[in-house]
Amino acid sequence: MRVANLNGRATIVTDAGLIDVERASNGAFTHDVDRLISCIDDLAAWFETTSPSVTESLRPQEVLRDPHLGPVVTTPSQIFAIGVNYRAHAAEMGLTPPVTPMVFTKFASALAGANAIIPVPSSSTDWEAELVVVVGKRGRHIPVETALSYVAGYCVGQDFSDRDLQLRGTPAQFSLGKSHKNFAPVGPWITTRDEIADPNDLRVTCDVNGHRFQDSTTGDMVFSVPELIAYLSSICELQPGDLIFTGSPHGVGQGQHPPVFLKSGDLIETAISGLGSIRNVAYDK
Ligand code: ZN
Numbered sequence: 001m002r003v004a005n006l007n008g009r010a011t012i013v014t015d016a017g018l019i020d021v022e023r024a025s026n027g028a029f030t031h032d033v034d035r036l037i038s039c040i041d042d043l044a045a046w047f048e049t050t051s052p053s054v055t056e057s058l059r060p061q062e063v064l065r066d067p068h069l070g071p072v073v074t075t076p077s078q079i080f081a082i083g084v085n086y087r088a089h090a091a092e093m094g095l096t097p098p099v100t101p102m103v104f105t106k107f108a109s110a111l112a113g114a115n116a117i118i119p120v121p122s123s124s125t126d127w128e129a130e131l132v133v134v135v136g137k138r139g140r141h142i143p144v145e146t147a148l149s150y151v152a153g154y155c156v157g158q159d160f161s162d163r164d165l166q167l168r169g170t171p172a173q174f175s176l177g178k179s180h181k182n183f184a185p186v187g188p189w190i191t192t193r194d195e196i197a198d199p200n201d202l203r204v205t206c207d208v209n210g211h212r213f214q215d216s217t218t219g220d221m222v223f224s225v226p227e228l229i230a231y232l233s234s235i236c237e238l239q240p241g242d243l244i245f246t247g248s249p250h251g252v253g254q255g256q257h258p259p260v261f262l263k264s265g266d267l268i269e270t271a272i273s274g275l276g277s278i279r280n281v282a283y284d285k
Pocket residue numbers: 081082083128130159245247248
């Protein structure tokens with residue numbers, strides 16, 4: 001099942017069209033995407049058993065053009081992001097893969113819909129295509145073995161990064177450098193975890209102006225999705241709706257020779273197999 005945030009309302013996206021969750025369920029399920037997350041398994045079961053009728057004829061490929069497409073959640077209690085979590089990305093940055101996950105946050109005010117326009121705040125604004133995990137259940141000290149049962153679903157994300165700000169000073173400013181306006185587009189919808197057999201077997205691509213800069217697989221992660229959930233929950237209590245940006249594969253702008261950064265008018269297209277794609281245009285702020 002795919003659940004988008006359209007016009008501020010939780011909306012199931014099917015190949016035949018859209019289903020407004022609250023209206024189709026006669027109020028049994030909320031229109032509020034944030035509150036819906038903790039009962040997304042019940043929603044999936046209801047969807048399977050009742051096969052509700054389409055309430056709007058918009059097709060999945062048209063959803064991404066809808067100007068009212070919002071982020072898959074809007075008020076997560078925590079947004080985690082993982083740095084240097086792909087082996088080939090570590091190599092292109094001249095870094096050794098970390099022995100424990102390198103964690104920072106993207107502040108929630110940076111969240112944006114999948115087709116958001118991205119203000120470019122500096123001449124060192126970069127892209128990072130990322131698998132984003134949407135947490136479905138509260139949990140502490142979650143074992144690796146059961147970690148995926150705490151996942152509501154997955155979506156495509158971009159960890160846009162202002163490299164100058166990110167790396168300014170000692171220690172560096174990762175969280176600020178990745179939290180400018182619209183620096184965290186996520187979507188186009190949540191794909192529930194039952195549709196993704198292995199989150200560490202997904203192809204991730206990122207094209208800028210039609211040129212493919214990133215083409216990798218989540219199998220290159222240093223720490224797998226279950227390992228990240230176990231590690232983060234050993235310190236922070238995870239909450240429904242929390243997001244985990246799981247790191248970027250190689251092929252970021254800073255890894256090019258010479259480096260390539262975003263400028264006004266650039267089109268950034270990010271896709272993950274099974275999850276769809278997001279599409280962002282950069283512009284001068
Ligand atoms: Zn990142």
